[in-house]
Ligand SMILES: NC(=O)C1=CN([C@@H]2O[C@H](COP(=O)(O)OP(=O)(O)OC[C@H]3O[C@@H](n4cnc5c(N)ncnc54)[C@H](O)[C@@H]3O)[C@@H](O)[C@H]2O)C=CC1
């Protein structure tokens with residue numbers, strides 16, 4: 359029986375979040391899921407109620423909105439909007455990526471920054487939480503235009519950054535090209551080679567080995583741990599993924615290396631199915647070199663098919679890895695996955711499954727790994743990059759990857775233990791939220807009302 363106190367407190371916090379953040383549906387969704395998980399935690403740890411921890415946790419420490427003017431190649435001036443939500447510094451400097459997509463809104467950035475609180479806490483690597491970006495679309499823009507945009511964006515943001523303050527990295531639409539331009543402008547404005555102020559840098563100028571691969575690899579490491587709880591491994595399992603960007607491509611790479619049969623992936627134009635197993639070199643050429651669309655894939659692989667009908671989740675699989683964007687795996691996709699016998703769904707993306715889809719998966723007994731646990735390998739390796747920068751060291755790929763694998767193993771163990779402690783064994787959502795919250799809550803209590 360739930361304590362009236364814990365439950366009514368959670369309801370009051372949520373009502374307040376709705377009132378203070380109107381129209382921010384994704385932020386509401388992310389908060390609702392976490393608050394639901396915190397009920398058993400607050401029942402068991404009434405001391406967390408005293409300093410209004412939860413009330414403080416759902417309010418960002420700082421939200422930055424700024425104008426980003428820039429000039430295109432034809433001389434036309436454009437005005438975009440930049441965002442940085444610095445959500446929590448309880449465990450370390452604000453840490454989280456930058457996203458450049460045309461429809462970006464404050465609510466999206468806020469949900470991403472909120473998720474980052476628990477994810478970053480789970481890594482155990484002393485990082486706080488933030489997220490940012492701009493409503494800018496790098497697609498179809500020349501390198502010179504992207505550079506001018508990044509320079510203008512950083513001209514405003516730089517005053518808020520620093521290795522001990524706020525450390526951005528990439529996310530959708532922000533890859534190594536954009537990080538290069540952003541870092542160049544940061545260095546020029548501050549007159550300091552402060553490598554630890556940005557992660558995801560090139561390996562020749564302060565970046566970490568394995569950061570590019572880390573989110574996708576980490577997701578597959580997490581799946582490996584999920585399977586291991588039942589004595590299984592990845593070999594021979596059929597895998598489908600959504601997306602074909604940074605996270606997806608390297609999830610494909612690691613899943614294939616561990617013997618999985620990866621048969622389908624997607625982009626925003628459709629999906630490709632290759633029963634012989636996806637050709638990763640071809641995917642990388644299309645996506646990383648040509649910045650093209652997946653419809654060209656079958657030209658080089660006649661046995662494969664590209665489709666715009668239905669979705670990648672129509673393809674039969676044992677393991678599904680949504681790695682594209684938020685709320686892309688809907689209830690009907692989950693129903694189809696269950697019907698086709700899926701065993702594990704693990705989120706490479708942030709919040710890609712809708713709440714209705716999650717309900718379908720859980721009711722069907724599918725093991726479900728939420729993004730804040732399953733995709734934490736990216737930010738964990740960013741924290742390892744910060745360590746290398748601080749020590750002026752550069753670790754090998756093998757050493758970095760082995761540390762990444764250990765972090766993912768530890769996160770999995772923490773999720774399993776917390777889920778058991780709070781009465782829902784195998785509930786990775788409860789486990790991730792409770793374990794992440796526990797770390798942040800202890801730090802907040804110790805640091806007083808700030
Ligand atoms: N890059 C990183 O280190 C991390 C990224 N993430 C999350 O992973 C997700 C993907 O990020 P990245 O791979 O970095 O971005 P990216 O920009 O490299 O790739 C995104 C991919 O998703 C595809 N896409 C977008 N909307 C789609 C849709 N509705 N259906 C199918 N495909 C769609 C795009 O075509 C592209 O292939 C995002 O949710 C991001 O927040 C999470 C942790 C770290």
Ligand SMILES: O=C(O)CCC(=O)C(=O)O
Nearest residue numbers: 453454455527736737740
């Ligand atoms: O490495 C980072 O700081 C960015 C990671 C990120 O944005 C994420 O985990 O969603």
